[in-house]
Amino acid sequence: MAEVILSTKGLSRSFGYLKAVDDVTLNIRQGSITGLIGPNGAGKSTLFNLLTGALKPDTGTVHLNGRDITGLAPDRLFASGLGRTFQIPRPFARMSVLENVMLAPTGQVGETVAGPFFFRNRMRAEEKRIRDKALGVLDFVTLGALADHPAGQISGGQMKLLELARVLMGDPSLILLDEPAAGVNPVLTETLIGKIEELNRQGTTFVIIEHDMDFVMRHCDPVIALAEGRVVFEGTSDEALKNPVLLDAYLGATADA
Amino acid sequence: MIGVISYLVFFATTASILAIAVLGLNLQWGNTGLFNGGVVAFFGAGAYATLILGGTPQAGHLGGFELFYPLALLGGMAAAGLLAWIVGLLTLRLRHDYLAIATFGVAVAFENLMRNAEWLAGGAKGVRGFERPLREALGDGFLYNLLFFAVVLVILIATYLFLERLVASPFGRLLRAIREDEEAAQSLGKNPTKIRLTAFVTGSVILGLAGGLYGTFYAFVSPQDVLPTLTFQIWAMLIVGGAGNNRGAIFGAFLIWGAWTASGWALSRFAPVEAQLYTGSVQFILIGSVIVGMLMWRPQGLLPEKLVVSQRGKTPLVKQGV
Numbered sequence: 273m274a275e276v277i278l279s280t281k282g283l284s285r286s287f288g289y290l291k292a293v294d295d296v297t298l299n300i301r302q303g304s305i306t307g308l309i310g311p312n313g314a315g316k317s318t319l320f321n322l323l324t325g326a327l328k329p330d331t332g333t334v335h336l337n338g339r340d341i342t343g344l345a346p347d348r349l350f351a352s353g354l355g356r357t358f359q360i361p362r363p364f365a366r367m368s369v370l371e372n373v374m375l376a377p378t379g380q381v382g383e384t385v386a387g388p389f390f391f392r393n394r395m396r397a398e399e400k401r402i403r404d405k406a407l408g409v410l411d412f413v414t415l416g417a418l419a420d421h422p423a424g425q426i427s428g429g430q431m432k433l434l435e436l437a438r439v440l441m442g443d444p445s446l447i448l449l450d451e452p453a454a455g456v457n458p459v460l461t462e463t464l465i466g467k468i469e470e471l472n473r474q475g476t477t478f479v480i481i482e483h484d485m486d487f488v489m490r491h492c493d494p495v496i497a498l499a500e501g502r503v504v505f506e507g508t509s510d511e512a513l514k515n516p517v518l519l520d521a522y523l524g525a526t527a528d529a
Numbered sequence: 530m531i532g533v534i535s536y537l538v539f540f541a542t543t544a545s546i547l548a549i550a551v552l553g554l555n556l557q558w559g560n561t562g563l564f565n566g567g568v569v570a571f572f573g574a575g576a577y578a579t580l581i582l583g584g585t586p587q588a589g590h591l592g593g594f595e596l597f598y599p600l601a602l603l604g605g606m607a608a609a610g611l612l613a614w615i616v617g618l619l620t621l622r623l624r625h626d627y628l629a630i631a632t633f634g635v636a637v638a639f640e641n642l643m644r645n646a647e648w649l650a651g652g653a654k655g656v657r658g659f660e661r662p663l664r665e666a667l668g669d670g671f672l673y674n675l676l677f678f679a680v681v682l683v684i685l686i687a688t689y690l691f692l693e694r695l696v697a698s699p700f701g702r703l704l705r706a707i708r709e710d711e712e713a714a715q716s717l718g719k720n721p722t723k724i725r726l727t728a729f730v731t732g733s734v735i736l737g738l739a740g741g742l743y744g745t746f747y748a749f750v751s752p753q754d755v756l757p758t759l760t761f762q763i764w765a766m767l768i769v770g771g772a773g774n775n776r777g778a779i780f781g782a783f784l785i786w787g788a789w790t791a792s793g794w795a796l797s798r799f800a801p802v803e804a805q806l807y808t809g810s811v812q813f814i815l816i817g818s819v820i821v822g823m824l825m826w827r828p829q830g831l832l833p834e835k836l837v838v839s840q841r842g843k844t845p846l847v848k849q850g851v
Contacts, residue, residue, distance in 0.1 A: 324716065350718035358716075364709035366834070367702070370842045375702050378718040382699035385731055389691075395698065403840050410842075419842025438717055 275302040277446055277477050278323065278354075283332035284501075285322055292318040294501035296332070300446070305468065305478040307492025307509070309485070315501040316481045317359060320450055323479075324356045325349045336446070351378050355439030359450040359481075361431035365424025369415060372423045372434055373406040374399075376441035406441065413437045414463055429460035436467065447471075449480045453487050465491055489513065535671050540790060542678045545685045546742045548782035551766045552688050552775060553735030559772035559834065560696055561728040562708030566629035567616075567636030568736060568763050571609040573755035575737025576744030577643065577650050579605030583745075584659035590651040598662035602741045609737020610730050612639075617729045621722050636760060644752040655751025659744070681742055685779070688735060692775050702839050704728055758813065762789065765820050771830025780832055789816065 278300040285293045293315045300306050310316050321327040323334060325346040333342045336352060346356075364372050380402070381387050382395035410416045413433040418426055423434060432452055439447055449468075453461045468478055469491070482488050488495060489509045497505035497518055505518050512518055550572055557563040565571075583601030586593025596604065620631045643650050650656050667673040695701055703724050706714040711721045744750040762785065770781020792815055796808035804811075823830065 326712070326716070345720075346712075346715045347718045347720050350716060356716055358713070362710045362713035364706050364713065366709060366836070367705050368836055368842070371702055371705070371839055374699075374840060375706050375714070375719075376717045380699045383703055384700060385695065385727060387700060388694050388698035399699070399840065407842060416842075420836075422836055442718060 276300065277302040277337060278479070279335045280323070281333045281335075283319070283322055283329050283334065285318055285327060285329050291501050293322060293329075296498075296501070296503055298496060298503060298506065300477065300479055301494070302477055303472070303475060304494065305472055305480065305492050307488040307495040308479060308481045308498065309483075309488055309495060309512075310498035310504075313500075314498040316498055317450065318501075319498065320356070320448055320481060324354065324448060350442055350444075353442070353445040354448070355442055355444035355446070356448040357432065357435040357439060357450055357452065359454070361428060361435055363423035363426075363431050363434055365422065367423055368419065369410065369421050369423050369426065369434060370403070370406055370419040373409060373437050373441055374402050376438045377402055377405075378442065402441075406437075409437045409440050412440070413467055427460075429456035429464075432456055433460070433464060433467075436464070440471075444476065446477045446479070449478060449482075451481055451483060453482060453484045461487075531671065535674065538671075538674050538678050540786070542674070542681055542746060543743075544783045544786040545678070545681045546739050546746065547763065547766065547786055548779045549681075549685050549688050549742065550736050550739035550763050551770065551778040551782045552685075552692055553732045553739065554763055554767050555732075555772060555775060555778040556692060556695075556704075556735065557729060557732035558767065559774070559778070560701065560708065561704040561725065561732075563725060563729055563732075564625055564629040565632050565729070565732070566760065567632035567634070567639070568760040569755045569757065570616075570632070570636035570639040571613055571733040571736040572740035572743070572759065572763075573636075573639055573643065573750070574609040574612045575605040575740030576750040576754065577605075577656060577740075578608035578737075579741035580656045580659045580744045580748075580750055581650065583662075584656065587651070587656075587658040590647060590656065591649050592656065592658065598745075602738070602745070605741030605744070606734045606737040609740065610734040613730045613733030614726070617726045621725060633757070633760075636755070636757065640752050640755045640757075643755060651751075653752060655749055655753075656744075657749060659748045661745060661748050677746065681746075684738070684742065688738070689775055689779065692735075696775070697839055699839065761813075761816060761820070762786075765816050765823075768820055768823050768828075768830060771832035771834065773834030774830065774832045777830050777832030777834075781830065784831075785816070785819070788819075 276299045281297050283293055283296040296319060308316055318327065322329050325344050328343045333340060335341065336354060341349060341352065381391050381398055387395055407416065407419065410419055413436055415430060415433055415437060452464055472478060480492060493508055494506060495509050495512045496503060505512060505515055554565060554568055557565045579601050581592040582594045582596045582604040583598055584592045585595060616632065616635050620628055623631055644653050646652065667676065703719060706719065707721055707724050715721050766781040766785040767778055769785055771777025789812065792812055793808065796811055800808060
C-alpha cells in the first residue's frame with residue numbers, strides 16, 4: 273500500500289444530540305486526489321473542519337505525515353503543510369488580489385511591529401521574494417492580470433482560484449478543497465481541474481469535497497462516501513458506480529435526475 | 530490680533546493631541562476592525578500616569594515621583610499599554626459589539642475608580658502639582674504655548690509616519706486580513722489572538738501618548754477628563770475623517786474639534802438665555818447626529834481607505850478608486 277499522508281482513527285464530533293461525524297477511520301493516500309462525497313448533512317464539512325483544526329473532535333485522532341495533529345489550531349496546521357479552501361470563498365475583500373496572496377507565507381520578518389523599523393533591509397528583500405513568488409502563483413492560477421484588483425470584486429470562480437493561490441504560497445503537501453466546482457462556470461472549473469491535476473503530478477495530495485458527481489468520477493481516485501456521519505464506502509470511482517448502497521443512498525438520486 | 534493667534538495655537542494644540550488619539554483608534558478599528566468602545570480609559574491611563582510620574586509630591590494621593598518629563602510620558606504610554614494588555618487578554622474571545630460593550634464598561638470603571646480612589650489619583654479633585662516641563666525657563670506665556678504646540682505637532686507627524694510605515698508593511702497586511710476574515714487568516718497560518726492583542730496594545734499606547742500630552746497641556750487631569758463623551762468625540766473624528774486612512778483620521782480630528790468648538794461658541798453666543806444651561810446637551814446631540822449621518826450616507830468617511838497599501842502588481846489595470 274502506498275504511503276499514507278493523513279489518517280484518522282475513531283474520529284467523532286457531535287452537536288447536541290446530532291452525531292455529525294461518527295467514528296470515522298480513514299487513510300488518505302500520499303499523491304492521491306481523494307474525493308469525499310455524500311448527501312447533504314452527511315458530515316463532510318464537519319469532517320473537513322476536524323481535519324483542518326477549525327473544530328476539535330470529541331474523540332479520535334488525526335495524524336498528518338505520521339505526526340499527531342489532533343486538536344491543533346488551523347494556523348499551526350497550515351505551517352505543517354496542510355492548506356484548505358472554503359465552500360463559500362472567503363477572500364479578504366478590501367485587499368488586493370496580490371495582497372491576499374502575499375499574506376500567506378508564514379513567519380515573515382515584517383509581520384511584527386518592530387520588523388518594518390529595525391529589520392528593514394531583510395524585510396525589503398523578503399517582500400521582493402514573496403511578491404515575485406505571489407505573482408508567479410497568480411499567473412499559474414490565471415489571475416495574474418487581476419493582481420491589483422480588490423479581491424471582493426472578482427467573480428466567485430476567480431475567488432476559488434484565489435483561495436488556491438493563497439494556499440499554494442505555503443507550499444503545502446496536502447490541500448483540502450471544499451466544493452471547488454460549486455457555483456463556478458464550466459470554463460473556470462476546467463481551469464481549476466487542470467491546475468489541480470498539474471499540482472498533483474508534482475506531488476501534492478488533494479482531498480476534495482464535491483457534489484458534482486461527474487467531477488468526482490472523472491478526477492478523483494479513490495472515492496470515500498459518508499452518510500449520517502459514517503464512512504459507507506471506500507474504493508475506486510468504478511467501484512463506486514457499481515455499489516448498490518451508494519447508488520441507493522446518493523448516486524441513484526443523481527443518476528435519475 | 531495676538532489674542533486670535535494665541536487662541537488658534539491653543540485650538541491647534543488640542544486638535545493635534547486629539548488627532549494622535551484618533552490615529553491610535555484608527556490602528557485598532559480602521560486597520561484591524563477592533564471595536565474599542567473605551568477609548569477614554571487608555572487615553573486617561575496615559576494622562577494620569579504621566580502626571581503622577583512627573584508631578585511634585587502631593588498630600589493625599591499617589592505621586593510626586595518627579596521623573597524627567599520624557600520618562601513620565603513614556604510611563605504614561607506604558608500604563609495605557611499595560612491596561613490594554615490586561616483588558617485584551619480578558620476580552621480576546623469577544624468580537625465586534627461584545628468587545629465594544631466590554632471596553633465601554635472598562636472605561637466607565639476606570640472613571641469611577643479615578644473618581645472614588647482618592648489615595649490613588651486625588652479622586653474627584655484630580656491630580657494636581659504637575660509642573661509643565663521647562664516652564665521655569667520659558668514662563669507661562671505665548672512663547673511657551675507656541676513651543677508646546679510645535680512639540681505636539683512633531684509628535685503627531687512622527688506618529689503618522691510610524692503608522693504609515695506600519696500599515697504598508699506585512700504587519701499591516703496581517704491587520705487587514707484579521708479585519709476582513711479572521712477564520713480565513715487563521716487557515717493561512719496566522720494567529721488571530723496574537724495579532725488582535727498586538728494591534729490593541731499598540732493602538733492603546735498611542736492613545737496613552739495622546740492622553741499624556743493632554744494632561745501635560747493642562748497640567749491637570751480629573752475624572753471630568755475621562756467621561757464617555759471623549760470616546761464618542763474621538764470616534765466621530767475617525768468616522769467622519771475616514772476609518773483606515775491615517776490622513777483621514779487627522780483631518781477628522783481637526784474638523785470635528787473645530788465644529789465642536791464652533792458650535793459651543795455659537796450656542797453660548799446666540800442661544801436664548803434660558804437654553805444656555807443645555808448647550809452641552811445640544812452639542813452631544815449634534816455629535817451623535819454627525820456620527821449617525823456619516824454612517825448612513827458616507828460610511829467610508831470623507832477620506833476613504835485606499836486599496837493597495839503594501840505592494841502593487843506588475844500590471845496595474847486601472848487606477849482603483851475603491
